[in-house]
Amino acid sequence: MKKPILIFLAIFLFLLSALVALPFIFKDKIAERIEREIDNSINAQVYFDLNNISLSIFKRFPHISATIKDAGIIGNPPFQNDTLVHMDLLQVDFNLKSIIFDDYPTLTGIHLDGGSVYVKVLEDGTANYDITYPSEEIPTESNFKLSVDLIEVNNLDLIYDDRSLQFFMALGNIHAEGKGDFTLDVYDLPVKAEALIADITFEGINYLSNKQFKGETLMHIDMDQMKFSFGDGNFALNDFLFHLGGFIALPVEGIDFDLEFGGKDNSFKSILSLVPGMYSESFGNLKTSGSMDFGGFFKGLYNDNSFPSFDISLKVENGMFQYPDLPRPVSDVNLDMQIKNSTENLDNTSINISTFRMNFGSNPLSGRFTLANLITYDMDGELTGKLNLEELTSIFPIEGMSVKGLLDVNAEAKGRYDSVAKIIPSIDAKMQLSDAYVKSADYPAPIEKLNVNASILNKSGKMNDFLVDLSQFGFELEDEKITGRLKISDFSLLNWDGAVEGAVDLGKMLAIFPMEGIIMEGKVLADIQTKGSYKDVEESRFNRLDTRGTIALNKFYFTSTDLPQGIRIHEAEANFSPDRINLTRFDSRIGQSPLQATGFLSNYLNYILNEDEVLKGQLTLNSSKFDVNEWMVESSESSELSVIELPKNIDFNMSLAADEVLYDNLVLKEVKGNMNLKEGILTFKDAGMKTLGGQMLLSGSYDPRDLAAPKFDFNLNLSNLSIPSAFESFNTVKAFAPIAEHLTGNFNSNLSFSGILGQDMMPVLSSLDGKGLLKVADAAYKNSQLLQGITSLTKLNDTNTIQLRNISIPIEIHQGVMDVKPFDLRLWDYQANIQGSTGFDGTINYLINMQVPAGRFGSQANALLATISGTSANESTIIPVAINLGGTYKSPKIGLAGGNSIENLLANALKSRVTAEKENIQEQVTQQFKAAEDSVKKEIQLKAEMVQDSVKKEAEKKVEETMGKAVEEAKSVLKGILGRKTQTKPDTTKKNN
Template sequence: MKKSILIGLAVFIVLLLSLIALPFIFKDKIAARIDREISNSINAQVYFDINKVSLSIFKRFPHISATMEQIGIIGNPPFQNDTLIHMDRFQVDFNLRSIIFDDFPTLTGIHVDGGSVYVKVLEDGRANYDITYPTEEEVESNFRMAVDLIEVQGVDFIYNDRELDYFMALGNVKAEGRGDFTLDVYDLPLQAEALIAEITYEGTNYLRNKNFKGETNLHVDMQQMKFAFGDGDFAINDFFFDLYGYVALPEEGIDFDLNFEGKDNTFKSILSLVPGMYTDNFGRLNTSGSMNFQGFFRGMYSETSFPSFDVGLKIVDGFFQYPDLPRPVSEVKIDMRVKNETDNLDNTSIQIPVFSMNFGSNPISGNFTLANLVSYDMEGALKGRLNLEELTSIFPIEGTTLKGLLDVDANAKGRYDSVAQIIPAINAQLFLSNAYIKNKDYPAPIEKLNVSAKIQNNTGRMNDFLVDLSQFGFDLEDESISGRLKIADFSLLNWDGAVQGTVDLGKMLAIFPMDNIIMEGKVMADLSTKGSYKDVEEGRYNRLDTRGNIALSKFYFTSNDLPQGVRIHEAQAEFSPDRINLSKFDSRVGQSPLQATGFLSNYLNFVLKENEVLKGQLSLNSSRFDVNEWMTSGEESSELEVIQLPENIDFSMTVAVAEVIYDNLNLKEVRGTLNLKEGVLSFRDAGMRALGGQITMNGAYDPRDLTAPKFDFRLNLSNLSIPLAFESFNTVKAFAPVAQHLTGNFNTNINFSGILGQDMMPVLSSLNAEGLLRVAEAAYRNSRLLETITGLTQLNETNTIQFRNVSIPIEIKNGVMDVRPFDVRLWDYQANIQGSTGFDGTINYLINMQVPAGRFGEQANTLLATISGTQANASTLIPVALNLGGTYNSPRISLAGGQSIENLLTTALRSRLSAEKENIQEQVTQQFRAAEDSIKRELQLKAEMAQDSVKKEAERKVEEVKGKAVEEAKSLLKGVLRPRPAKPDTTKKNDN
């Protein structure tokens, strides 16, 4: 007996050790197979660390589980900056027997714990989830599928379809499904929950910040592509409903047969869907009343048909009251039905025969009926009174006091037909009398707030339509504002209105606070306007009469986006039908004083119609303007970004600024005329004193293609300091590094064009320029280049060269500066220089000098003495040719042809002795130009590659701007959901 126990125990230990050892034995095999399968099936960048794949037999015995952490997929262009999938932890299960005995592993389970999915579809239909190989390249997977469990925990999901203008963001998605996925027909018990952060379609938001839960038995028929919902429970917040029926995917369209109905719901359930109601205190809300919700969605959805539907909601005796407040909302009764019995959406009807409730002691009731979406036959009414003081005892409005009465009495009946000029007969009146608003953060209230408005159309004809806001006004600390507005004739939209009074912006901000904003100052207005929108459409602006004036005094504004602040001491604008005149504008933007005058024309057309151009002129003056202040935020620098200019503004500006601080430049007497038209900013006679001289500029900045904004300038630079130009301009540093060791001034007329990077700096590889550089007098000293030249040639010269009256013709094309041959004296020697500098800092120059033989010292005298019969002497000119390569700070200098200085002297002297006609320097020059052509071709290829890289980066940044809604959704998800450790950008990229 004891022996049997020991044998059994030994067998158990062996089995246990085998189970523990199996993952280690087969780890390399499984990891390699995973890596190979990913490479064969996914055409995208997959990142993970193959060395961090862990295996276990105990997680889901008898299956063996492989777990990877921080794995994800990054799309290919144009989605190279979008992470399609990231998983904090990803586990796949395999059939153990298939690992040990079969050639192909069998996949049995998938588990995801933490991560995100970002699906993106561009306007042209390209999608970032299209990452499988085309059919002709497809490699058959060797995995066998027998999945019976899928688990997802804590995944954020964003779907951004720009083609359909549809956006959905889900947070903390949890789901679990169990079934035999290998069968054609199977049942799938499914559980899921998520935060519906946002669902928006064509600019309309349908759901936001709602909690979803669901549990159902999904019957899957893969042969017919039919998915049927069995009994299940679904909930959005506290609203519970059942969904049953099926969704099928035939060859064309989608076939629906879905039924839904409320499940164990009360009036409190529907309240949980009302924005602002579903808070932490929702569970304490005192409610009663019954609710019934049911309907169906049935038929084919395709390009030509829409499913029929019938949705009904009924609430009886609804009641709710906040636990700490004295008054309820009671006797809530709503009966609503939306239906369409055909396959044409235009036949939709809406019926709300009952709508009523009591706000405290004040009843509100109404009804509405819409026959269809073709003739728009409708009938409706709304009537009631609200005591604003009672609202604060019904809803928790902390720190605010309200008073006044709001009366509404409206009814409408008829049809809307724009062609027949018919609208429903309407009689609506709204009165807000003696209202009072006081906020705890500001002791002074808004008083005597009165609004009297009516909408009338007794005949149903558009020309009898009237909106009369006969009275609007309020008082705030002895300052009042009042106005009126009347709109008549729905087809012509004739208006007649006026507003006058004073508003203290600081007081208004105290009553209605806005986060991180400081604002103060007074607005004084006296405006009247009269006209017709028909006249606006047809351009008859002489019939429009808008006149008056607006004044602003002691205004100050600052916010997180504008930390520098703007202060307007005084501003005055006068309105007339054809223009707005800015007669005075005295301000300080940040620390820079700024004055302006000017006018705007065509402003009514610009405001009231699309694709109209706002025209105007503006004169700007300042004693000192600090641009750097607008390039930084707090202590952190903000990079310059490409500025997109509006294409519907035609504006001319004259600028006169005594001093401008920009980056490390101090610009004096800045002046010129700027014209903005069709999205292009042109400069005319723009000038300034800078860098010790005068700069005059004409040209244009064209950012219409945000990925490659262009510039084209004609510059006249007079008496500019060479060292200051080197310190200030990156183009000088790149193409004229020799300026680092030059003192003196220069003049030039140069045409300069190219594209700008996203930091608003010129892309060196794109530059094109042509001009003549003139240097009256300069000194070149203390250069490693000079030291290398004197050391190579053995000339005993100083490390300083003086230049006088030098003219250098230059041309920059595709990022290569070509210096055409020019004569200059180096030390006391006549010289000729030519060559090029690349945008990447490389140099390639040829220097031809004529050096007297005696300047080479003893070796030249010895050679002269040994060569019999020579007519050469110490003053005989020896041609010396130098090749300069490498970079300016790390030059490679050699004697042309590669000979030593001794060989050069011997060859030159014997050449004279034998009376050879061959010009040594001409030979060297031809060899240099042949080599230079090859170098330029290589530089041009590098320039094209660099420009392509800049273009892709620009496209990425432009795409980032378009994706702001996605970033906002991601921020919302981060704020609502539990924080998780940040994932790394990549761990390993598998590009096989």
């Protein structure tokens, strides 16, 4: 009996060991299969680490489970900086038999725990999810089969950013379950899901934000007809429950909808859960009563020419809610609203709010409204109410604020809006705020005697009878009073007549109405009268306008998180006339820099009231010391400078005079010049300054209209500048004239150059073009590896110093290569000629042609000459010596041209003199050098093009990051709401494929 038991136990242990070992035995085969399927299917960068892949047969026996951690997909250009998918942990279940014996694997389960999906569609429709190979490019056919017993998704974040449709959606903490046989053309897919809807925005309008969604339904999938049907299901937004039935189909001509929806087991409290600010942790304790009914349909074809018909209704009866710690409720809430369109044209939408009524404590508010369509805008509505503001604090929780006053609203409107016929609805609306009072707990004094008396009247429905009368507006704050009035008449002409007078202490206002991250002080004094017509503004008849008065600002200070440098205005005053604003006084400190200004602005009314108008002006700026570095824009992720964008609708002429300006690591003295900002381009003229021990004159332009490739074009006139200081201060000098590191003395130059700037506001060296003349009156060149190399090679001199006097060096820069035209100088005691080039990457390629008396080579030259001609060499016998300089300035490669040793060079040179060869050896060497240099230049210029392309892509990435600010904000919202790290960009060093 014992023997069979032992045999059974041995077989069981063997099978158990085999099951444990089986995944490891076939791990390489499974991994190889995964990589092959990825290569054959996905045209993107898939990153994962094989060490993060584990296999198990016990998780879902008899299936084998592959688990991978920290994997994802990064798109190819133009989405190379976007992570399409990141997965914290993904488990995929396969049929074990299909892995081992079949030609293709059968996938039976998917389990995702933690991750993010970022779908991006550009304006031209290019999408980052389009990562499968076109049919003609697929190397081999993928044979995955999907009959999934279970799909599980947990803690997934999704951002959908479709810029072609102006649609944006951010979902967080997605949990979903489903299963189905995806190998079939028609199948059922049971789905359960929940998510946080952080943001849904379409065409700039936000429709949902910070709402919790839950849903469960059975979807019927018909892939032949591309039809997705919804069975009986339950859905919820916060506490609002609804059902959804019907289908969505994708025919060739558009999207076909046939959806029906309605509320389910809801009360008035359910609809309150959708009101922003009310669905909080204390929402469950809110006292409510009343009923609610909601329903509608959405049916028809959606495309460029058609919009589905719809009918949406919402009805609330006898609603009431009351915060548990406050004494008064909002009661008698009744609403009957219908939004309907029975055609394919969205302009035929009608709105009917037949009932709207509620009581804020003992304060009633009621109204009604109908709108026939979105073409003629036939409307009929009214709103009446009386509110005791002090009573509102006993209805709604308002911490740290006391309010008082009576608000009386009575408004009626009926008729049609037709701009061609000059018809508008008849309107009779009045709003009066009497003796209001606002007091903040953070500031002891209240805003009091706040009175507003306004009316809108148009009895006839004609535009010229339209009148807005803000006959009274004013308030007091600690004995400081401000009052105003305004009348607007004739809707087609928009005539106005208004005035404002008084003083406001900005620090006190900020204490009453605090704004996060802002500090503000100072007093504004205003006395302005204005009268005119918008019609005259449109037609630039400014002589018919009468806007005049003064605004003064005293002891003003402002700082914020976006402006940490701070602005302090000691005293400023501006007076107004119809055509211009004159800045008569402006004494300030901008950051740490004192600044005074005078000037004017013109066309300001057009600029304020029209989008495409240009603000014109002239400013004179004076400063004793201005630190530009304080105001260079810094990126949010680093301290590097970034491109400064200039407005395109400002035309300013500016004259500047500053005793000292700090820019980057330069100290500029006696700065003066004229600048013009027009159409987004800043132009400099006659800008002069003292710096680096000399004088600099500058003319040129800065053009950042293409933020990815901002251009500059400068003409420089440099006088007596220090060569060592120029080397330390200018990257261009370090790159193209590294020899300056070992030069002492001064130089002069006339130089014009242009190119593009990088995102750090520094020139992209590979893009530079320019030409000019460098003049060195007196300089010393010493202690460099280059000189050491030349002296070591030629043995002509052991002094590591050269004096340079009265040298003119013509240069040209093109595509990252500085071409030095031939110029003469003396190297020690020898006449020499130098030519060549320096690349933006630091490479040098120069030829030095020297004329050396034969006697300087000593007895060696005499012996060679005597051997060749029978005569001795003397001082009149000139030997041409050609030296090639290559490599980099820091690591030069120095060699003799035309021979590999001094002996060969002397022999060839002396033989040439004796035989009177017509062809000059030095000319031969020069031609050989130029031929080789052309090849070197082409390599450098090709490298320059590659660098520029890389710089442009990086710049486009930064511009794209700016455009995608909404995406980053959505990620921040998700992170803040969920209280966990949102994966946005994985470690791309682990890329496979």
